[in-house]
Amino acid sequence: MKNYMFCFALIFAGCANIVPPSGGRADVNPPKLISSNPANKTTAFSSSSILLQFDEYIELKDKNGIQISPSCKPPPKIIVRGKRIEFELSCPLDTNITYTINFGNSICDLNEGNILENFTYVFSTGQVLDSIKIKGKVNHSYSHETIGGATIGLYKSFDLSRPYYYTYTNTEGNFLIENIKDGEYVIFGFIDSNQNLNYDLGEAVSVPENLSSFEGDKNLKFFYEEDKSKKISVSNTSRNSLIFENKLSTDSIIILNNSGFWNHDNEKSEFWFNNSPVLIEYLINGVADSIQLYNNLAPEIQLKVANDIEDIIKDKSLIIKSNNPIKECHSDSFVWSGGKQAIEPKIIDFFTIEVPIENANLKDEKLIIFPGGISFETGLKNDSTSFLLDFDPANYGTLNIQCINFQNNMILEIYDNTEIIKKHKISQEMRINYIKPGTYKLRVFEDLNNDYNWSPGLIEKREFGEFVYIYSDLLKIKPNWELDVQLNLEK
Template sequence: MIKKYISLLLILIVIYACATVQSPTGGEKDEKAPILYESNPKNQSTNFNGKEIKLFFNEWMKLEQINKELIITPREDIKYEATLKKQELIIELEEALNDSTTYTFNFRKALSDITEGNLWENPIIAFSTGDYLDSLKVEGTITNLFDQQPAKEFVVGLYNANSDTANLRQGKPVYFTTTDENGNYKMQNIKAGQYIVYTFADKNDNLINNSQSEPYGFYSDTLNLIDSIAPLSILTYKRNEDTLQLKKYSPVGKDFIVQYNKGLSNYKITNPNDTNQFIYTNNLEESKYLKIYKENFPELEYETDSLELLIEVNDSINNYRKDTVFFKTRESRITNENIKIENKPKGKILSGEQEFIFQLNKPVYNINYDSIQLRLDTIPIKLFTKEELKFNFNKKEVKLNTIISEKVVNQLIDSLKNVSDSINNIKDSVNNMTDTLAINNDSSKIKKKGKPSLMDQKDDRQTNNRTGLDTENENVSRGNSNQSTNAYTLQIYTGKGAFIGIESDSTEVSTTSLQFKKAEDYGIIKGNVKNIKSDFIIELISEKYELKDTLINNKDFQFNYVEPGKYRLRLIEDKNANGKWDAGNPLTLSPAENIYYLEEVITVKANWEVIDKTFDFNVDNDVNESEEDDDL
């Protein structure tokens, strides 16, 4: 009986083990991609008229996020149900597909094997519901303009050029795909026609570009697709092209806030009753908010009084608007942050003309000019005048333009050292005289005969001990004094209350140490620009594409005092001669100004020159090519 039960138990275990689906264990890791054995309809087939699509693979599969991953083009509102049964995927269409149309089903990352998650390679099937299969394709690479990195997972779409909403902000593409890790894309089985090509990051998966947060790019011509074309590469960038709008205005705390839908590059506020009045305003939250201080209008009563103000603003793409608001405040215990220096001037300078920039968190109402000094340690050597300090448009930035000569500073340091040495010599003479007097005084206490008394011994010991310690301490003190005069720190000093805000608050003490650059600590980059017909801007950028220096229209250019490191060079073709790069217009297909990069990374060493870096716009030359580094 017991044997019978044991046999039955063993049978059940075997049956359970056979029925349980498990990933195989042991052996080599499966790295092979699953293979599509067969499909209905077959890939590249014609005359399909069914409502069920079947895919059969060589191994058990896993289906993930098919509603997100599956791209069906031409894009239509195709509704379906997807069911995976072991090795077979079945897609049931709610309605029949359009007649005489070539469809492409791109499954992207939806299907992988169940064991190791290997993705199905080339996960696309294409078929036609008529007797002709469209065979045109568009492929290429999408790259971020300002760091040259591949644009990953960007939508690339073909829009019907004959549609009124054929753009990335309103309409949706007829054909589309997404880029891979290397920014590459491919759309196949496209119908001949005229298309507009857009690409953009689609963070919310709605196939509509939001320029405020999603970078974009476009091909600056209508694509007349009748035959195969060369790969199409597009550069992307982010630029907020939303229409500038006033969202709201109201009292906040004791002050008044005006809010816009995007950041401002410039603004002007006018009091019609006194057009010469400067109205102290703070731009906050990436310049989307303007805070107008109550202290501008001390005569206005809280809650009851109001004042009409005219506000003119511009955004970064020169959109302009003018609005009238009614300034009104209310009493509040909420206090604002005190005024402070947020960004101090740079500390490394060249001898000669200087421009020091102080950036503050609030507008400056007044300056105590005698509290802004050039110092050697704590010794003021120059006070700055009102003419040397200038405000920007909103008084949150103060520029100090002056002259500091390294030769004059060194002469002052030498003079201070001479004075210090003289003082130390006088100290030494006084100390020597003190030591001599102390020795003579001790000698007078020694008796000619016999031993000194106990009292004399005590006094003698006290005197010797005192003199020895004082001498030691004085030697240490003199040594420290001499050491401190070997070097003086040159600095820009702003004392407490140097900058005063409209709320009667003031800045704390701040210092910026200055150091003259030594040519032997830096490198030089030289080059030239050939055969260019427009104005241009040359930018020195770091290996990670951070802007370091700029030159305008210098055909024989030279970047001096370049810190040792790795750099790149780029050239902006400034066709409208406005001294900056201008983006294109994706709605009118007006192209952006071209930017060219030298492909090489330039290594700069201390006391070295890098020469012959050339941008050549001759039609026979590749502008990105340059000669090998020549280091002298």
């Protein structure tokens, strides 16, 4: 009986879960390689298997993220057993080549999930390890923010089908590829969102370029390539409107069976109509299509001030933008606070109203639009609306800028984490007034196509995006204060 009980206890002991000991400090260290067979960086490699032994129990978060370069097909078989990884090679290996097995961020400890970042195992089928290396950094072209987790590859040609060598950037955007065989390569980087080791449209990417030298740091600028083949998204946003969501020129959409009013911006085109059709037929870039109307909700009226205080004072007019097409304005419904009547508002287009401000005090002002002051083509009228305007310069800061080595087609932007605050064409001496107190960044880009917006690169044509300069210091704007900045915009 005692023997049976002893065997029973062994069975249960063998099935026990691996659990961390209680108490003490939490484990914050990643697994550590304590041995490998064959040894890491072995030369004259002839084995078909590799055993990696770690100092704690491990798991692989993503086997698909483990890659071997140069390419090895069929892919190796990977097995995790407790504290070790068994790697079975079934592909033929080239002679006199150094191979790198890149585990990326796949290896972590079993209990705490601490990741062993960018672990690599290297071996050579020749008598020496290839010793050339390249290092560099990845930034976003427009913001210059560093990009972690990007795939950086060296390719034999511009077909970019699969990198011959590759690595990943760390959290600071730095990368290092070692053990490279001397030769000619194309360097190319991208965010491999679906981990297929290929660039797919919609992933952040750099322009592929010949690697002329391995010396020094290689800086790659990432951007999102515009998808010109993307299908246009069309939605029926109200009983009187459609939105075509894509960057389209104003003449690339034609409505075939209705008349109405167009409202275009950089991201979408909105079509308004005041009858009740069953469907709308349209032509986009010569291709006919239609959408059945399903939304019976009345459109919401939105009114907002489109120009900032500096432009209002300079132009002596307030610009109000509407999301609904405007039919008429009633001047007796537009007044400044205190009862002083504003100069008669002027309709600039179906979505824009101009309100002159000569009769305003240019201090703290409140423009009031009484209910029904604006009638819309959709049959709606506005509710009571007001805009509070602070014209007092003591509540704002001023930025004085001197520019050297600049181009006449450069655009300056002052921005924060959410929006662009100021935007101006560059000149040698600039004075920007009425900046709200806060902390901002400053950016200048070269507007090569004169569209007043930054344009990214093109992969197929191997064209880089427009030049971008980021001022290194933060702009700390204070009320009733002036800040002087000098910009050297030499490329």
